[in-house]
Amino acid sequence: MATIRDRIATRNLVSGDKLPSIRSCARQMAVSNSTVVEAYDRLVAEGIIQSRRGSGFYVAGHTAPLSIAQIGPKLDRAIDPFWVSRQSLDARPDMLKPGCGWLPPDWMPEQSIRRALRTLARASDDVLVEYGTPLGLAPLRQLLSRRLAGYGIMAEPDQVLLTESGTQAIDMLCRFLIGPGDTVLIDDPCYFNFCALLRAHRANIVSVPFGPNGPDIDAFANVLATHKPRLYITNSGLHNPTGASLSPQTAHKLLNLAEQHDLIIIEDDIFADFETTPAPRLTALGGMERVIHIGSFSKTLSASMRCGYIATRPDWIDQLIDLKVATGFSSSNLAPELVHTVLKDGTYRKHMDGLRDRLSRTMTQTANNLASLGIHPVLAPKAGIFLWCALPDGIDAAQTARNALADGVVLAPGNVFSMSQSAGNLMRFNVAQCQHPKIFEVLERAMRS
Incomplete structure (x- = not known):
C-alpha cells in the first residue's frame, strides 16, 4: 500500500x-x-x-x-532537511541557530544597504515599477563579468543571467538539463537542499564521498561508469558543510572524467567571497563547454535582496532566457540595482575584509569551545563559516538535535547532509551563530540526555 x-x-x-x-x-x-x-x-x-x-x-x-518529502528514501521527519530549514527560518527571536547557514543580521553591511536604498528612492520610475529584462540588469552583469575574470572565468556580460537566488539558479538549470528519472551526482556530504530540490525534479540521486581535497576520484569514476549521471552539482570553493576546498590535482582528474563520460557540472560558488586564498574553479580550468558557474549574495550582503546569477555558454544562455520568461517572465529591477549600488561604492570590499578577519577569530574561538565538550572538526577549513565536527563516540547527532530544540537551540545533524546516511555522529556548526554561551550549555546537556 x-x-x-x-x-x-x-x-x-x-x-x-x-x-x-x-x-x-x-x-x-x-x-x-x-x-x-x-x-x-x-x-x-x-x-x-x-x-x-x-x-x-x-x-x-x-x-x-x-509531496517532495515522500520522494526518495524515507527520512526521520524530525530532523530531515526541510525541518532544519523550517526551524531556522521560523525560529522565534529568542532561539539560537548554530545549525543555520547564514550570518547573523548584525554581521551584515546594514549601513551600506540603507545608503543604497536611499539612492534607489531617487531613481527613475522604470527602476521602481517596470519589469526588468529577462537577462537582468546590464551594469550588474558587467560587474559580475569582471569579478569572475578575477577567478580566471572568462564570461562576457551576455553570458551572465541574473536569477532571484542561487537556489533558483539550480532549479532553472535542473529544468533545463534533466528530466524525471535522470541520474544526478552529488557529494556526500553536501548541502541538504540539493537533495530536496533534486527530489522535486524527480531525479535519481547518487552520491560520492567528499574528502579534504574534493570528491574521492576512484569512487567518482566508478559512479560515472556504473550510473552514467547526466549532471554533477558541487561546491569547489568552500564546500558546504565540510569547509573543504578542491585541490588542483583533484580538479584536473575530475574534469578529465567529466569529459570522458559527457558529464555536465554545476559549480555552486555561493561562498566565494569568504575565501582568503581562492581554490581552483572548475569553470576556469575546464571552460564553459560542460561547467556552469552560479553564485549569489545572500550569504555576504543580504538574504532579503534576492539576487543570484548563472554564467554559462552563450547558446545555453539563450535557451535559459526562454525558460526564465516561461517560468518567471522577467527579472526584478530593485534587488539587482541594490546589489550593484553596494558593490560599486567600495564598501562591500571593506565589509568583506573585516568579515573574513572576524570569522577567522570566531572559527578559532568556536573550535575551542566545542573541543571542551569533546567535539572536534573533521578538518580545519581555510576560511568560511562552517565547522564539520565529530561528536564524542556513541553520541547520536539526530537525538542531540531533538534534545537541543526543546531548549531553544536549532542544530544541523550530519545525516541531513548525507545521502548514504553515514554521518550519524557528525554535525555542522555555523561559527558566526555560535557566539552565545547558552549554545554550549544546551549542547552539553543535549548530548547527555
Whole structure:
C-alpha cells in the first residue's frame, strides 16, 4: 500500500493509470497473491484506486499533490532537511541557530544597504515599477563579468543571467538539463537542499564521498561508469558543510572524467567571497563547454535582496532566457540595482575584509569551545563559516538535535547532509551563530540526555 501511495504521490502513477495485475504485483514485490488482494482491497476502500470488473485496478480520481518529502528514501521527519530549514527560518527571536547557514543580521553591511536604498528612492520610475529584462540588469552583469575574470572565468556580460537566488539558479538549470528519472551526482556530504530540490525534479540521486581535497576520484569514476549521471552539482570553493576546498590535482582528474563520460557540472560558488586564498574553479580550468558557474549574495550582503546569477555558454544562455520568461517572465529591477549600488561604492570590499578577519577569530574561538565538550572538526577549513565536527563516540547527532530544540537551540545533524546516511555522529556548526554561551550549555546537556 505504501509503495503504491508513493508512486501516486510522486506522479509515477497518475489518475486513470492501470496498476499491475495481482499476480504481476505479487511477483514484483515477492509477496503472495493474497497479500496483494488485501492491499488492493484496502486502497479501493480508501478511494485511492478503483476496481473495474473484468479489467483490473486503476488509479482513482485526481492525482495526489506532489509531496517532495515522500520522494526518495524515507527520512526521520524530525530532523530531515526541510525541518532544519523550517526551524531556522521560523525560529522565534529568542532561539539560537548554530545549525543555520547564514550570518547573523548584525554581521551584515546594514549601513551600506540603507545608503543604497536611499539612492534607489531617487531613481527613475522604470527602476521602481517596470519589469526588468529577462537577462537582468546590464551594469550588474558587467560587474559580475569582471569579478569572475578575477577567478580566471572568462564570461562576457551576455553570458551572465541574473536569477532571484542561487537556489533558483539550480532549479532553472535542473529544468533545463534533466528530466524525471535522470541520474544526478552529488557529494556526500553536501548541502541538504540539493537533495530536496533534486527530489522535486524527480531525479535519481547518487552520491560520492567528499574528502579534504574534493570528491574521492576512484569512487567518482566508478559512479560515472556504473550510473552514467547526466549532471554533477558541487561546491569547489568552500564546500558546504565540510569547509573543504578542491585541490588542483583533484580538479584536473575530475574534469578529465567529466569529459570522458559527457558529464555536465554545476559549480555552486555561493561562498566565494569568504575565501582568503581562492581554490581552483572548475569553470576556469575546464571552460564553459560542460561547467556552469552560479553564485549569489545572500550569504555576504543580504538574504532579503534576492539576487543570484548563472554564467554559462552563450547558446545555453539563450535557451535559459526562454525558460526564465516561461517560468518567471522577467527579472526584478530593485534587488539587482541594490546589489550593484553596494558593490560599486567600495564598501562591500571593506565589509568583506573585516568579515573574513572576524570569522577567522570566531572559527578559532568556536573550535575551542566545542573541543571542551569533546567535539572536534573533521578538518580545519581555510576560511568560511562552517565547522564539520565529530561528536564524542556513541553520541547520536539526530537525538542531540531533538534534545537541543526543546531548549531553544536549532542544530544541523550530519545525516541531513548525507545521502548514504553515514554521518550519524557528525554535525555542522555555523561559527558566526555560535557566539552565545547558552549554545554550549544546551549542547552539553543535549548530548547527555
